[in-house]
Amino acid sequence: MPTLTLIQAVNDGLHTSMKEDPSVHVFGEDVAKKGGVFLATENLETEFGTERCFNTPLSEDGIIGTAIGMAMNGLRPVAEIQFQDFIFPAFDQIVSEAAKLRYRSGGQYTAPMVIRTPYGGGIRGGLYHSQSGEAYFCHTPGLKVVIPSTPYDAKGLLIASIADPDPVLFLEPKALYRSVKGEVPEGHYTVDLSTTRDVREGGDVTVFCYGAMVPVCTKAAESAAEGGIETHVVDLRTLLPLDEEAVLDAVKRTGRVVVVHEAPRFCGFGAEISAMIAEHAIEYMEAPVIRVTGFDTPFPNTLEHHYMPDHRRVLDAIEHVYNF
Amino acid sequence: MPTLTLIQAVNDGLHTSMKEDPSVHVFGEDVAKKGGVFLATENLETEFGTERCFNTPLSEDGIIGTAIGMAMNGLRPVAEIQFQDFIFPAFDQIVSEAAKLRYRSGGQYTAPMVIRTPYGGGIRGGLYHSQSGEAYFCHTPGLKVVIPSTPYDAKGLLIASIADPDPVLFLEPKALYRSVKGEVPEGHYTVDLSTTRDVREGGDVTVFCYGAMVPVCTKAAESAAEGGIETHVVDLRTLLPLDEEAVLDAVKRTGRVVVVHEAPRFCGFGAEISAMIAEHAIEYMEAPVIRVTGFDTPFPNTLEHHYMPDHRRVLDAIEHVYNF
Amino acid sequence: MKATEPLQVIDSKGGVNGYDPGLSEDELMHCYRTMLAVRAFDAICLKLQRSGRIGFSIPNEGIEATQVGAASAMKKTDWIFPSYRDFGMALYHGVKPVDMMHNMFGNASDNSRGRQMPVHFTFVEPIKFVSISSPIGTHLPQAVGAAFAAQRRGEDMVALCSFGDGGTSSLGFHSALNFAGVWKAPVVFLCQNNGWAISCPAEEQTASDGFAIKADAYGMPGVVVDGNDLLAVRKAVVEATEAARAGKGPTLIEAKTFRMGGHSTSDDPSGYVPKEVFDEWRKKDPIKRFETYLAASGLWTPEKRAELEKEVDAEVSAAAKDAQAVGPPPLETVFSDVYAEIPAHIRAQGQAAFDLATRKGDAQSGGGEFPL
């Protein structure tokens, strides 16, 4: 099996879906000749022609709005938003339209489509090339929100997302684009949406995480293990619809939980996990549910390493709930 | 003291601020001659002239984008978005710009401004005239989010918001516009942002709510009292920055908490309250933290009375946590 | 805004100066009847709204010719991306008033399951009349995408995308026209300049010399037509569809017309529209205008109007009666169609709602088991 980086796996997933399904079209800013600023769409124009992989004018609203129309009329659009930070001009199309079309039309019109976009910090991108906006979208019924953390998942989840009958926001952790590698099968395979992945087993503490925080939490868990604390690390992979059963099962096994994400804490995705626990598993809890997150500030530039949760902050939290 | 409806109190607040401060400008769609579709801006054009109260083209992006520029250059813009559902074309300006300008410029440019907009259900407005989007904005550092539930607070919080040095999203519960009345002092007074209001005291259960859910929860608390359960009802009033200390104090007094809002549950504002409790007060809890919310679906039309939390759903939750 | 002389076909005497509209007598009468049906539908909805039986309606008086003239240019394989003030286009293509009335009541027979406000119609048959959305301007780029998809597959389809003068200020207008121009997508953009966006006059919307000129910004032709002249609108839209079908790309048409009432049944225009302006436009009534043409062609008498009015009124009244008799949608419709399959968390919320409704005695679906 070839060993690929995460970005290569994304490219492979696009390639595979485009080959299998002629209705798949890839477009966005700079995706054609340049192959995207991170090279996720490299060679797709060459291989499938400018009919299937093409640049658009600089309008995220136009990209998503036209994608919805294409999806209504039988294409499978895979739209790229160059950075998640630049998705906001399309917020209305995503939240008011893609997410609500099936509902408001009684299922007569639907918008099966994928919006791919790199998110998160770690590249010294400052306020506008680093954000993690998953919570905005997870509060929007009708959308699916998927975040891979390994090359294998990136390809398998992407192929599944493209085949999915609902609009999927596919958030790619740009910090992992080239820093993680893994074996990736050739050709078609899928990873089911709305399933979690056990990164590491452990009976003492449960850590929930996703995207670029998965390696950070794994490292923290390894350090914890050196101190005798066994940590179960769960990669949520699909945030919406979340596999709530798997989450609550994992909570109940240890009664000690840490939730980790890069986004600001206040009303972040971690709050939903904590709230779910407070509602459905509070009697199992042996310690407070600790969130390790970005700060409730915009994303800074020079000091981003303070802003982003690192393994030491996660380890602190693991030790805290363990010793509580 | 005159008795006013909530919408009259908003109008009075605008009037008072415009009179005191010539830099206050009110604008938006239909705010001038028509006085706004809910009449919040009635007579302002007549009294202050079309220079101070004026219509704009149909572009929320333009409304907020120009408001930011005005605020940078010394005016105090009070922009109306006709329905909160239509704020999304301005999402980029609000989230990327208004919220981050002070930070990214090191305080050299700021955007003190108010965005007023009616939110919530109860008028058979269907998907697009009923939404409660507060969580989207509460996840955005740099914004303040204020929601009054009484005429007194509406005026006092609005005047305080207009005077505030930071951008404030002022969400008005349209279901209460004409259904609640109360005494409102004439002229200038303010209600401090980031303070909660005790609607009703009670030592058994704590209910957190805001906006149109306040009367619903009060009614539920009264029913509960008939059954011998004393409920402390807390109107949060400012969601961001939240008075977390007041919230946690209230939690600790009863150890039994219900959180109520109209917005969908998943990643809604209630999750943050639950998460705060799970993190800082879990050892005080005698029962699960129950959220009573809108469903994780778009907002329906004919069946909106099923969608919106009513006093019976809240009462159920109060009884549940009490009897746990 | 300066005045631009709009394209007209029907002259003051009902003549058309040799223009052949390409419509049979039946088709011409169908156009006429449809305009009357729109008016009947409006009248009955107003009554229903005033008596509290429906919540809301959007009147169309004054703009019937724009709707019907444009619709008459479209084939059944075309798609219509309408605004909330366009249902004459659906009626023209054979949508039944009763199916519209189910939506007005938001009842169990409504094909949108009572989820949308009144006048937010969705139809897939007999023509694609795409689910109306309240946010202004969002449907414009969608029309471009749908047209692009058809073009990619080599299908004969044109998207007719209709919106108001206010809609031109929206984000969707800018991105849609820009993308359509670059892609040469087969779209006809129909800007219905009816003078007002709720209470804001068109002059407050833009400083440009009318709306058609905005086409220049996107490299497509812009055309101004008299929107009260059904044949002029038809002519402009036919030409635009021909260009689109020939691969020449999109056209922006501005139909100059006037909203002869409030924005909706909740709006009173007397506070902002001067009475004289209404009086002026009343003389230009689009139905009367078309009658002069039909009369000149020997197809019309006052009795014909009375007869057709009776017919459409009966039809629409019966539709209202039928729709009113249907109960509300079942509770499970709140929870379905969020996704193709109902996820666990929504299912659980639905079950809880059922349990509560059963206890409260207002569950409409029997056993209290979530049925989906």
Add this chain to the structure above:
Amino acid sequence: MKATEPLQVIDSKGGVNGYDPGLSEDELMHCYRTMLAVRAFDAICLKLQRSGRIGFSIPNEGIEATQVGAASAMKKTDWIFPSYRDFGMALYHGVKPVDMMHNMFGNASDNSRGRQMPVHFTFVEPIKFVSISSPIGTHLPQAVGAAFAAQRRGEDMVALCSFGDGGTSSLGFHSALNFAGVWKAPVVFLCQNNGWAISCPAEEQTASDGFAIKADAYGMPGVVVDGNDLLAVRKAVVEATEAARAGKGPTLIEAKTFRMGGHSTSDDPSGYVPKEVFDEWRKKDPIKRFETYLAASGLWTPEKRAELEKEVDAEVSAAAKDAQAVGPPPLETVFSDVYAEIPAHIRAQGQAAFDLATRKGDAQSGGGEFPL
């Protein structure tokens, strides 16, 4: 896109056909020197980036005349709403290279406290050079609002708002020009058509006949100038500011120029820009073009260039050296300036970060007490 003949002032021999630029010799030389300073700044930033000392930079080669010509038309009381490829405007008005370099390094002396990426400058002195934002197009309506505010107070202020060809597709372009037209706001919209939006050529951006024509859609004049001709840009912007100051409202200026490098120091244009095109545009170098004019006016010799280059290079090198010597901003800058006052929850997070940094040994602010 069809070709539209752009306004030119400097002819092939350096003549100006009697045009009086209204600049003293010193001012002319200041324009020239500023263009050289831009080039020096770019060159040094490229070296700093390649050696890993800064993360990123945006090159300006080819468009120096547009920046400086436009800046020369603005008064100190005017406001500049720049894009990230406009810092020549700041240099022209007297911003010091070292203050820019602090931003490039994101260090403790950066007036944005190291929060922004490089080239995202903010200045309030000696001219308002408004905080640059990465999202394309957002600053356009802000410029309109700021200009509107000045107009309301009767202040003499024009907002110069600069953006790229790609920026014309953005939402902000549409709402800004529309609002400015309706309000007759004193704004000069400067579209720097440099041929590319990263790797997307201007032809993929719009089907319109150039960008200036888009002014028609908003009821304002549109002007095309040769962006490599400093005096032509200056002339167009001076005329536009005069109109704005006279209450005649906004103007859209398209400056046709060419980005002679990659989008940024991370971009390699050789994959998408044909070499011939570069070769063609290299002949139109804006600095050389201005030199012909200066030479014809007796103000220039090759030695003069060498001398000035040495001067600006020394200045910028010194600036880089100084900025590099400054350490990173203190930890509390992550938590301040979110609001006017730090709310309790952010203060608590700041304190926790301090505690951790103290334990880890990388707190930069001593005692570990949150200092604000």
